[in-house]
Amino acid sequence: MNSIFWLVPVSSVLALFFAWFFFKQMMKESEGTDLMKKIAKHVRDGAMAYLRQQYKVVFKVFVIVTILFAIMAYVLKIQNPWVPFAFLTGGFFSGLAGFFGMRTATYASARTANAAQRSLNDGLRIAFRSGAVMGLVVVGLGLLDISIWFYALQYIIGALDSTTSGIIASDPSMKLIIITTTTLTFGMGASTQALFARVGGGIFTKAADVGADLVGKVEAGIPEDDPRNPATIADNVGDNVGDVAGMGADLYESYCGAILSTAALGATAFAGLGVETQMNGVIAPMIIAAVGIVLSILGIFMVSAKEGASQKQLLAALSRGVNVSSVGIALFSFLILKYLDIPNYLGVWGSMMAGLLGGIGIGKITEYYTSSGFAPTRNIAESTKTGPATVIISGIGTGMISTAIPVLIVGTSIILAFLFASSFNFENISMGLYGIAIAAVGMLSTLGITLATDAYGPIADNAGGNAEMSGLGHEVRVRTDALDTLGNTTAATGKGFAIGSAALTALALLASYIEEIKIAIARIPEKVAAFTEYASNNHFTNVDIHKASIPEMMQYLHLDLMNPRVLVGAFIGSMAAFLFCGLTMNAVGRAAQSMVEEVRRQFREIKGILSGEGEPDYARCVEISTKGAQKEMMLPSLLAIFIPIATGIIFGVSGVVGLLLGGVSTGFILAIFMANAGGAWDNAKKYIEEGNFGGKGSECHKAAVTGDTVGDPFKDTSGPSLNILIKLMSMVSIVMAGLTVAFSLM
Known part of the structure; x- marks a missing residue:
């Protein structure tokens, strides 16, 4: 291994x-004051209580999935024996x-x-550097886990693991x-934990937010975050469990997924160029991330920012660091x-720049459509x-x-990344895919600070x-x-980065899926015999399954648009994105209804709330959001795991490939739409609250609150969860490749 590692x-x-x-x-x-400390403690206790409950639920899911992996590995012998452990560590570090x-x-x-009592800059400094804790913890834990597993597997695979020693020999x-x-399984653990965190946290925060806004602002006519509003503590708790804990787990898996998929493609692309070159191709994304x-x-x-800075000046302050x-x-x-000494290192660097510039471009466009400083939001x-x-x-x-x-x-970034890495040769598929994967690393290489700008919101x-x-x-x-x-704009920008990188990473994972299918076939003697016969009859370059190229595997697996299984899989993948959004949107709606009814009950039954003489029952609202989130997050999250498995068993490998293509294309566009619409609605409301169009309490303000209420689950529940859905379906497909090969019906 190169010493630079x-x-x-x-x-x-x-x-x-x-x-x-x-x-x-x-x-x-x-x-600050005793009252400020008391309020902060209410929020902190509520957030920790929710997170403990969520981790109990997720732990049970992880136990069940780990047992399934263990059966596949140790009983059926169709899975790498280290997969269960990698899965668990990925979920643990993500959480x-x-x-x-x-x-x-x-x-x-x-x-x-x-600190904001002193100056705007003091408030920005504390909020931003506290957000930076999230950014640095995500990248720090991500690379630490990757490096530990990479070192460990160097000694385990081929030595302690007898199932692979013959292949490597x-x-x-x-x-x-x-x-x-194998390390991609670590990515599946991270993705599974992230999906539960995003969906559960998103349902919690938006149920509380909608209840607080509709009853407090619109019906009672009291300001946002008014202590007389029973849902206001739950709303603040939700910001933390959804937009901090959920987002951290989300971007953790995005970061690790991009690095791991690039490493997997590097192992394939440089396989015939010597072990040293192959190793350098594998560790390149890790070192760039470092x-x-x-x-x-x-x-x-x-x-840093000056006192009285405008929104554009605050954006410029954050942009300076980025x-x-x-x-x-x-x-x-x-x-x-x-x-x-990466082969065609100049072209590979060009691929990475395509991804980096693409990420910046997505950020700028997101800023334009969601910031109150530009026409789209002002028009709303x-x-x-x-x-x-x-x-x-x-x-x-x-x-x-x-x-x-x-x-x-993203389309331009994909084409340029492929062409640069493949030396403008569309036949050089392995190198082209490596270029696409490293473009995703380019987008996320400075996640430490881009996530800080997001988490500070x-x-x-x-x-x-x-x-x-x-x-x-x-x-x-x-x-x-x-x-x-400013945080609303940076949050929308962060979501744009996440979904853009998800689109690139998903394509890279698709190629990794083909490689995993090859390994899965190699574990079953009758499958190897069938491939060898097919390869001989069709004059393949290599009849050895391990050395078969991606085009040869695509031919053998019938991965073309004329195969109805591919088309059906694509339809299922597109449907999965809409089904997932529909389930999470309805989940927010049901939880919000319970919150609205509770806030109305308290206003009606607890005397003196609106006059400030009575104290609302904040804990009850936190409890309602917690129970609603725990109950509603299970079905959409489990579907993301179940759909790829069922598609693989029923329609085989070609059906799964179609599923992943349909999921990434539809999910990417749907996620961008939901994140930007939600961000624009939110900032349009805040633009009015600054004194425009009548300001707070006006009819325009009430209409804007309604738009913001619709946008809340768009931008904070369904939309950001889609990029996890895309990658989780890819990760599940890769990890379950052995199951698909062994038991598919077609």
Whole structure:
């Protein structure tokens, strides 16, 4: 192994150190008054209680799935024996990343509100660096787990694992292929945990948010985060469990999935060029990610803003840190690829730049469609003059239009990445796919800081809630509102990055699926005999299943559009995206109905709430959201696991390939639409709350609140969960390849 690999574990430890450093810095700040501390404790206790309950449910699911993997590995002998352990560690680290991020956020909100009494920059600094804890924990834990598994499997595969020793003895290049496809199971564990966290957290936060808005703002006419609103604590709890813990687990699996899929394709693309070259192709994405951590830390220290800064100036302050990190990774990735002597390193670097620039482009377009500083969001705000219906129509239309340029950007990035890496040869499929995978790494290479800009938003939102409930001055609320509005835009941008990288990663995982199918076939003697006969009759270059090329495997598996199983699979994949969104949207609706009824009951039965003389039952609202989320998250989350397995058993490998293609194409566009429409509705409401079109309490404001209520599950539940769905279906398909090969009906 190249000695430069030491950068990977060292940079992961460095990320965790700075996460700890920023956490300690934040904890030294004052939480403010006793009332501010009391409110923060309510939110913190509610968030931790929810997370404990969620982890109990997820733990049971992991036990069942792990037992299934163990049966496949040790009883049926159709699975790598290390898969169950990799699956568990992936889920554990994903959950741990979300836990650390949420714990930091719940301590940071009151401190941000207190700092905002001094200045806008002080509030931004605490909120942003607290968000940076999430960013650095995600990349630090991700690379740490990857590096540990990679080191361990170097000694396990082919030595302690007798099932692979014979394969590796005949072809040494197979060792890295087996190692990298095994580590993809770690990605499945992360994706499974992330989906439960995103769906459950999204249902919790939006049920509380909708209940607080509809009854509090619209019916009772009281301000957002008013302490008289029984759902306001649940709303603030939801920001943490959904937008921090859920988002952290989400982007953890995106980050790891991109790195692991690129490593798997590197093992395949460079298999015939010597073990050293193959190894360098595998570790290249890990080293690029390691350097990205260092540059992210540098960028975090560069974020600051002046008092009275406008939204565009605040965006510029955050962009400064992101841009410095992005320019740095562009330079250093070239040097890394050259040092590793990657074949066609200039072309591979061009592929990575295509991904990096594509990610920046998606971010800019998202900013345009969701920021109140630009025309689309202001047009939605203006549509409030004619009532809620036109607000809904305008927001849906804006969201649909906003998908066009991101699709073109991702499409261009895919083509350029393929062409650059393959030396403009469409026949060089393995290298072209490696280029697409490393383009996803380019998008996420500086996730440490891009996630910090995303995670800071919920902290700013909670800070505003604490300021409102604590009765801090108007100037403080103006500052926290400015930070919150910026957070809505950066959150939408972060979702754009996540779904864009998901589209690229899903294509890379599709190629990894073909490689895993080859390994699965090799485990069953009669399947090997069938392939050998077919290969001989059709004059394949290699009749050895391990050495068969991707085009040869595609021919053998009948992976073409004239195969009805591929088309049916594509329809199922597209349907899965809509089914998933429908289930999660309805789940939010049902949970929100319970919340609305509870808030109305408290206003009706608890005397003196609206006059400030009585205290609402905050805990009851937190309990309703918790139970609703736990109950409603199971079906959509389990479907993401069940659909690929069922499709594989019924329609075989070709059906699964169609499923993955349909899922990624439909899911990508649907996710962009929902995230941008939701972000635009939210910021249109905040634009009115700044004093435009009558300001707070006006008829325009009530119409905007209705639009924001529809947009909440769009942008915070269904939309962001789709990128996990896309990758989880791919990961499940890869891990269950042995099951598909052994038991498919077609």
